[in-house]
Amino acid sequence: MGELRLFMENLSRKTGFSGELRFDEPMASHTTFKVGGPADCWVCPAPACFPEYAPALLAAAREAGTPVFVLGGGANLVVADRGIRGIVLDTGSWTGWDFTGEAKGPGDSTGSVTVRAGTPADELINALAERGRGGLEFLAGMPGTIGGMVWMNARCMERSVSDVLIETEILDEQAERVIVPYNHEDFSYKKSPFQGRKVLILGAKFRVFRREAEEIKKEAEILRIDRESRGHYRAPSAGSAFKNNRDFGKPAGKIIDELGLRGFSVGGAAVAPWHGNFIINTGNASAAGIRALVTAVTEKVRDRTGFTLEPEILFVGDWGGV
Ligand SMILES: Cc1cc2nc3c(=O)[nH]c(=O)nc-3n(C[C@H](O)[C@H](O)[C@H](O)COP(=O)(O)OP(=O)(O)OC[C@H]3O[C@@H](n4cnc5c(N)ncnc54)[C@H](O)[C@@H]3O)c2cc1C
Numbered sequence: 001m002g003e004l005r006l007f008m009e010n011l012s013r014k015t016g017f018s019g020e021l022r023f024d025e026p027m028a029s030h031t032t033f034k035v036g037g038p039a040d041c042w043v044c045p046a047p048a049c050f051p052e053y054a055p056a057l058l059a060a061a062r063e064a065g066t067p068v069f070v071l072g073g074g075a076n077l078v079v080a081d082r083g084i085r086g087i088v089l090d091t092g093s094w095t096g097w098d099f100t101g102e103a104k105g106p107g108d109s110t111g112s113v114t115v116r117a118g119t120p121a122d123e124l125i126n127a128l129a130e131r132g133r134g135g136l137e138f139l140a141g142m143p144g145t146i147g148g149m150v151w152m153n154a155r156c157m158e159r160s161v162s163d164v165l166i167e168t169e170i171l172d173e174q175a176e177r178v179i180v181p182y183n184h185e186d187f188s189y190k191k192s193p194f195q196g197r198k199v200l201i202l203g204a205k206f207r208v209f210r211r212e213a214e215e216i217k218k219e220a221e222i223l224r225i226d227r228e229s230r231g232h233y234r235a236p237s238a239g240s241a242f243k244n245n246r247d248f249g250k251p252a253g254k255i256i257d258e259l260g261l262r263g264f265s266v267g268g269a270a271v272a273p274w275h276g277n278f279i280i281n282t283g284n285a286s287a288a289g290i291r292a293l294v295t296a297v298t299e300k301v302r303d304r305t306g307f308t309l310e311p312e313i314l315f316v317g318d319w320g321g322v
Helices: 002-015 050-064 121-131 146-152 213-229 252-258 287-305
Strands: 019-026 038-045 068-071 077-079 084-090 097-100 111-116 165-171 177-181 200-210 269-271 279-281 314-316
Touching: 002 019, 002 038, 002 050, 002 084, 038 050, 050 068, 050 084, 050 165, 050 200, 077 287, 097 121, 111 121, 121 146, 121 213, 146 200, 252 287, 269 287, 279 287
Parallel strands: 038 084, 068 084, 077 314
Antiparallel strands: 019 038, 097 111, 111 200, 165 177, 165 200, 269 279
């Protein structure tokens, strides 16, 4: 730990770091599930130094063999109770957008918006409405950042982020800035080419079209109210716990409902009594409890239907080899 402190202090000095930097930072306060032990080091660079600091951090950490975990809004994560070893780079301050191109008329998609990775979806949608640009309303009410949504290829209302993506700007494994043009073959249901790579998404460019502000606001509001009515925000969670596999012939939540598993709980984690595919923290859940519940639900579904559910929520951090 002493070495990591020294490493971070040297880097701060070299890069003229400004922002927040903490050691032994509880990850429970950075995840929507409200669980997760301490990160050895958590750093959130101020926007002014982000473009210089992020590549310097990634390059130095790579050379030192120190792992870096990139954090968006923490809305799809179960962080281990033992926390995260190494550095957590929080992208939350890296927000903002630029409009490019001119959307000429309703439905015309020649316009685009380039968005910094840390921008929350709702903030972006509000800005698009002010500018009279539609196309991303389907993300309304979804917790998390644009970077996390590109990484996850987030999906709602039968639309995925990849449906509107033009290109992604990343820092690659060598900490070099690279523009990755959208390629249809690289994306599929909840899959992006950035999964399994050690890259930082800096931002993304999306297709937008001209639309009346009032229409955008109305649609976004309807979607937010719909999420609220389905209990999305009623308890800490990370959204849908399991992926929807078309081969099952019905949504994962319906399968879980039909087996009477709503309310089924293990150590403070429960299948939401109001939604079969939501696993919630009822107040005192541990990450281990959530994982045990996911395993128990998966086994029950497999035993009784033959289907193997695949978790959508990500288990990250130091699980102690378990
Ligand atoms: C109430 C609720 C409802 C939800 N509804 C939906 C839904 O309808 N559809 C859906 O798809 N999801 C849904 N989710 C899940 C979540 O909103 C999405 O998965 C979202 O994309 C997570 O974004 P994030 O910024 O929080 O990513 P995080 O949870 O912080 O990270 C997820 C992964 O992305 C990586 N990552 C994040 N940012 C970057 C970056 N800049 N560069 C590189 N890697 C990065 C992380 O390392 C991690 O591996 C819901 C969650 C909640 C809590």
